[in-house]
Amino acid sequence: MTDERDAISRRAALVQSATGAAALVLGGCATSSKVQGRAPQVEAQYQDHPSGLERCGTCKHFIPLSGCEIVAAPVQANGWCKYYKLF
Numbered sequence: 174m175t176d177e178r179d180a181i182s183r184r185a186a187l188v189q190s191a192t193g194a195a196a197l198v199l200g201g202c203a204t205s206s207k208v209q210g211r212a213p214q215v216e217a218q219y220q221d222h223p224s225g226l227e228r229c230g231t232c233k234h235f236i237p238l239s240g241c242e243i244v245a246a247p248v249q250a251n252g253w254c255k256y257y258k259l260f
């Protein structure tokens with residue numbers, strides 16, 4: 174009986190880890206589907222430092238390592254602009 178429970182637990186763990194891996198892959202695809210923006214940095218009031226707690230690294234438009242869906246590259250993870258949107 175214990176062996177059967179162990180087998181079920183191992184199977185459940187494998188399914189959970191496979192599901193997590195699939196989520197990571199899909200998340201990675203979503204990130205790579207972003208298209209680099211072209212808005213001038215001056216127009217976006219881009220700055221190379223955060224605005225309070227807001228920074229490119231936590232913005233939904235950020236494309237690692239130095240891109241942005243709105244503002245022309247390069248932008249830095251510690252930068253900020255007026256289009257900031259928390260992801």
Ligand code: SF4
Pocket residue numbers: 219228229230232233234235236240241242243244248252253254255256257258
């Ligand atoms: S804060 Fe501005 S520059 Fe930075 S990622 Fe977001 S939209 Fe792009």
